[in-house]
Amino acid sequence: MEEKVIVCKDLTKRFGDFYAVNKISFEVNKGEIFGFLGANGAGKTTAMRILCGLSHPTSGEAMVAGFDVYKQPESIKKNIGYMSQKFSLYENLTVVENIEFFGGVYGVSSSEIRKRSDNLIQKLGLTAEAKKLVGALPLGWKQKLAFSVAIFHQPRIVFLDEPTGGVDPVTRRQFWDMIYEAAASGITIFVTTHYMDEAEYCNRVTIMVDGKIEALDSPANLKTQFEADNMDEVFYRLARRAKRSGD
Amino acid sequence: MSAVTLDHITKTYDKGKVLAVNDVSLQVEEGELFGLIGPDGAGKTSIFRILTTLLLPDKGTASVRGYDCVKDYKEIRNRIGYMPGKFSLYQDLTVKENLDFFATLFGSTIEENYELIKDIYDQIKPFSDRRAGKLSGGMKQKLALCCALIHKPEVLFLDEPTTGVDVVSRKEFWDMLKHLKQQGITIVVSTPYMDEAVLCERIALIQNGKIMSVDTPDKIMAQFPVKLYAIKADNIYHLLTDLRSMPEIDSSFAFGEYIHITLKDAGADIDTLQRNITQRGHTHVDIKLIHPGIEDSFIRLMNQA
The missing domain is CATH 3.40.50.300 (P-loop containing nucleotide triphosphate hydrolases)
Structure with missing residues (x-):
């Protein structure tokens, strides 16, 4: 049987009488690239915050990396990586300083940090920029570095919240190469995106509408199920039914 | 004006x-x-x-x-x-x-x-x-x-x-x-x-x-200077890494479920390419000639710059 790194059952988050997340259930396998899609306001961010141990659910169950979101949020945080378009690195620290800082926060030993950071900088081709402030790097490089930093402590799962927004088309693809490589090494990828071609790169995709999961399958099966030529169409058909709109 | x-x-x-x-x-x-x-x-x-x-x-x-x-x-x-x-x-x-x-x-x-x-x-x-x-x-x-x-x-x-x-x-x-x-x-x-x-x-x-x-x-897409093919197979990521190592391929970029490729030799035979890819162990290989989109044009122009 495949190892499950995320298991959710009837997970719900209520704010007053508003069900941001309404009884969602799904499982994510180890090493899987799991796409988490939905219109603005569908409840993606709320669900992701719960899975990262940052927010308590109202009801339901969720285990992440083998830990309970109610009782062990701190253990969850140690075993995951997180990266978003909005927050990822400190712009006024250098490349090396960012790696050292985040490595330290996640409990990687100093000697290990030194060893791995040299490798990483070389692999990213940032040797000449290692001592430059991150703020001075082009967006594409920043995003690639941010992803590498998010998986630096070799977490079981990495959560990526719109990691490629605004990035040029070539860098966007290089970014996905890094995602594939990380997944092949056994890191589970949980990713949100507004680019529907990127939904095709996922092993499985969920689409949330108004707090509920309305579809969950491989891109190929979803296209068959909704008689659509591409994921854009699948998404449009589902999201169009949404009653609520929001952020 | x-x-x-x-x-x-x-x-x-x-x-x-x-x-x-x-x-x-x-x-x-x-x-x-x-x-x-x-x-x-x-x-x-x-x-x-x-x-x-x-x-x-x-x-x-x-x-x-x-x-x-x-x-x-x-x-x-x-x-x-x-x-x-x-x-x-x-x-x-x-x-x-x-x-x-x-x-x-x-x-x-x-x-x-x-x-x-x-x-x-x-x-x-x-x-x-x-x-x-x-x-x-x-x-x-x-x-x-x-x-x-x-x-x-x-x-x-x-x-x-x-x-x-x-x-x-x-x-x-x-x-x-x-x-x-x-x-x-x-x-x-x-x-x-x-x-x-x-x-x-x-x-x-x-x-x-x-x-x-x-x-x-339309004109920008029509100015795409070479033939563009879309190709897919069962294991798309391995296909992409294989394509990058094949000498006859000029460029290869993932586009959703397909990979868009251009060839170094304009007159290259597609059946031969298909055979070469299948020989590398790929299954359900599908290659077709396609019209480029704006993103294809953008990538091409970017790489020329």
């Missing part, structure tokens, strides 16, 4: 160290729906800020409806609508108060040009007493568009109006733009989403401050 003209515009920041806009020239015609297409950091916002008289260029001249962007800034400000990329309305005023404020600023009233915004405003009207800061992303975007339109501008500048917005709201937004265009307003819009390029009449592809191409989307 063109609605918007940029003539050899250059803009640098940080005492010349950062070249944001590099000798850009282009024209937008009256009544045109024109798109500036490029990623973050390409220089789109700098161009918008120069045209809306909020930023002085280092070199070159720019004009809007014949008025110079430096000398005649007051004339221009009365004639344009500008929706910046960052939400810039007053968060603690209500929807209606914001709209009233912007109408008054331009010596107009909501009633005077109501027809222009009616279709858009109707969608946020149920929330007219809600503070702008409490609106959802999609509604903020609609309110910002209404505020940019309320004085009936001759030229509308929209800087990344659909960034971070989901597919459904993006489609709705483009429908609104088409409708505005029919009323004779010139629209200059920027976007990082390549799929939106085909919704414009003409586009400029921009990268690192340089215009790579200006034309209609």
Whole structure:
């Protein structure tokens, strides 16, 4: 049987009488690239915050990396990586300083940090920029570095919240190469995106509408199920039914 | 007379160290729906800020409806609508108060040009007493568009109006733009989403401050110089890494479930290619000749630069 790194059952988050997340259930396998899609306001961010141990659910169950979101949020945080378009690195620290800082926060030993950071900088081709402030790097490089930093402590799962927004088309693809490589090494990828071609790169995709999961399958099966030529169409058909709109 | 003209515009920041806009020239015609297409950091916002008289260029001249962007800034400000990329309305005023404020600023009233915004405003009207800061992303975007339109501008500048917005709201937004265009307003819009390029009449592809191409989307796609193939197999990631190691392949980029490739030899035989790929252990190999999209053109131009 495949190892499950995320298991959710009837997970719900209520704010007053508003069900941001309404009884969602799904499982994510180890090493899987799991796409988490939905219109603005569908409840993606709320669900992701719960899975990262940052927010308590109202009801339901969720285990992440083998830990309970109610009782062990701190253990969850140690075993995951997180990266978003909005927050990822400190712009006024250098490349090396960012790696050292985040490595330290996640409990990687100093000697290990030194060893791995040299490798990483070389692999990213940032040797000449290692001592430059991150703020001075082009967006594409920043995003690639941010992803590498998010998986630096070799977490079981990495959560990526719109990691490629605004990035040029070539860098966007290089970014996905890094995602594939990380997944092949056994890191589970949980990713949100507004680019529907990127939904095709996922092993499985969920689409949330108004707090509920309305579809969950491989891109190929979803296209068959909704008689659509591409994921854009699948998404449009589902999201169009949404009653609520929001952020 | 063109609605918007940029003539050899250059803009640098940080005492010349950062070249944001590099000798850009282009024209937008009256009544045109024109798109500036490029990623973050390409220089789109700098161009918008120069045209809306909020930023002085280092070199070159720019004009809007014949008025110079430096000398005649007051004339221009009365004639344009500008929706910046960052939400810039007053968060603690209500929807209606914001709209009233912007109408008054331009010596107009909501009633005077109501027809222009009616279709858009109707969608946020149920929330007219809600503070702008409490609106959802999609509604903020609609309110910002209404505020940019309320004085009936001759030229509308929209800087990344659909960034971070989901597919459904993006489609709705483009429908609104088409409708505005029919009323004779010139629209200059920027976007990082390549799929939106085909919704414009003409586009400029921009990268690192340089215009790579200006034309209609159809013509830009037709200028793709070589044959483009789409290929897929069961294990798409292994296929991609294999293609990169094959000498006959010139370029290979993932596009959803397919990989788009170009070949070094224009006359290469596709059946041979298919056999070579199958020999590497791939199953269900499917290769077909396709028409390039804007993103194919963009990548090609980027790699030539």
